[in-house]
Amino acid sequence: MHVRSATASAALLLTAALTLTGCSSSGDAKADAAPASPKPPAASPAPDPADASASPATPDPDAKPTGPVLPDAKLTPKTGSFKENEKKYLSGRVPEKTDPAxxxxxxxxxxxxxxxTAKRDKDAAAASIIAGEVTGARDAITFLCPDQKPILATAEKGFADGSRANPAPGTYRALTQTTTCTWEAKSKDGGILASGPETPPKPGDRITAAIPAGTATFTSTNCYAWLPA
Known part of the structure; x- marks a missing residue:
């Protein structure tokens, strides 16, 4: 009786072990057979320049807050007082709960x-304003450092690198030291009126663009900013 009982127990244990092994193998096989997760696309398509959502407009650095602002009567520093020109600069510019200073x-x-920048290179100073690298330059110069108005006046004659609609015809110079600056002038129907530079520039060469009358779009790349030549 004892021998037969032990033999039966061993058989049951062997059966259970085989069942567990089979389940495990089946699970592994299913895992191995599971399809791999799909890979993301190698690259996303480039945004369409004509799509306004893909190329949002650059905000005006001189734009004042659109929300509630401190009234002029409350434009006071924690100590001392603001000068008259400083008050004019701050008027309508300080959001509520913001320190005017x-x-x-x-x-x-x-x-x-x-x-x-102007002490070293006046063109570079104008270019930094044109390119929008100096925050709120127009109002800052007008109220806080009016001695720099000649630089601002120069900057207002130019335009930044990129695409410009209906530019005034004339000859312009690129405010950059790079030799990779290129430009193209197109008519309303998309025809190329002019492009450049005509020959590969050398380091130190001034790159100019002759924009003909009738240009609907002037587009430049790696040119930083433009001023009338």
């Missing part, structure tokens, strides 16, 4: 950057 400091830093 912090906003003023931003304008002063813009002035300092233009002033430092």
């Amino acid at each position: 912090a906003v003023l400091q931003t304008g002063q830093e813009s002035c300092q950057r233009v002033e430092r």
Whole structure:
């Protein structure tokens, strides 16, 4: 009886072991057979320049807040007082719950950057304004550092690298040191009126663009900014 009982127990254990092994093998086989997750596309399509959502407009650095702002009567620093020109700069520019002194400091830093750059290179200072690298340059110069108005006046004659609709005809110079600057002028129907540079520029060469009358779109790449030649 004892021998037969032990033999039966061993058989049951062997059957259970085989069943578990089969289940495990089946699970592994299913896992191995499971299809791999689909890979993401190698690259996304380039945005269409004509799609406004793909190329949002650059915000105006001189634009004032659209939300509630501090009234002029409350434009007071924690200590001392603002000068009259500083008050004019801050008027309508300080959002509620914002320290007016912090906003003023931003304008002063813009002035300092233009002033430092202009001492070395006036064209570079104008280019930094044209390219939008100096925050709120127009109002900062107008109210806080009016001695830099000649630089601002120069900048307002130019335009930034990229695409420009209906540019004024004439000859313009690129404010860049790179030799990879290229440009193209197209008519309303998309025909190429002019392009350049005609010959590969050498380091130190000034790149110019002659924009003919009737140009509907002027597009440049790696040219930073343009000023009348």
